[in-house]
Amino acid sequence: MKRLLVISLSLFALANVARAVLAAQQAATLSSGLSAIPPGYIVVMGIGWAIAFGIAVFGGVRSRPWAARVTIAIIVLYQANLWLNHFAFSRSGEAYERTGFAALLSIVSIVLVSGAVMIVKRQTSNVNRFLDV
Numbered sequence: 772m773k774r775l776l777v778i779s780l781s782l783f784a785l786a787n788v789a790r791a792v793l794a795a796q797q798a799a800t801l802s803s804g805l806s807a808i809p810p811g812y813i814v815v816m817g818i819g820w821a822i823a824f825g826i827a828v829f830g831g832v833r834s835r836p837w838a839a840r841v842t843i844a845i846i847v848l849y850q851a852n853l854w855l856n857h858f859a860f861s862r863s864g865e866a867y868e869r870t871g872f873a874a875l876l877s878i879v880s881i882v883l884v885s886g887a888v889m890i891v892k893r894q895t896s897n898v899n900r901f902l903d904v
Contacts, residue, residue, distance in 0.1 A: 772894065776887040777831045780842065783849070784824035791817025808860045816856075820849055831891070839892045846884040850877040 791814045798810030823845045830838030854877065861867065 772887060773831065773891045776891055777828055779884065780824050780828045780831060784821045784828060787817045787821040787824065791821065808856065834895055839888045842888050843885050846881055850881055
């Protein structure tokens with residue numbers, strides 16, 4: 772389960788790196804008025820979230836005591852940031868029609884990541900108790 776959690780968090784980090792790179796490429800090639808969200812904002816947010824998820828990966832791989840709390844905080848804040856961006860920058864009515872499905876995906880990602888974190892934390896504490904005996 773720990774390996775699956777680390778892989779999932781790594782994919783979140785890589786997705787945000789890709790998002791930042793694509794936004795930087797689009798900013799260089801497209802005119803500034805075509806996107807609802809400023810490309811510079813997307814680049815900064817992508818790099819920031821990639822670093823945050825990278826910290827969660829590091830904590831998970833090294834079994835740091837703070838890793839569980841930080842990982843849950845990161846996934847919740849990440850989803851909150853996605854929703855803030857959605858409400859702040861959406862222009863079309865179609866974006867609001869997909870709100871229910873987006874909410875479902877947000878809830879599922881928070882529940883799955885948090886659940887995996889808690890399972891890994893419980894397994895790690897059981898191993899530590901076994902080794903202490």
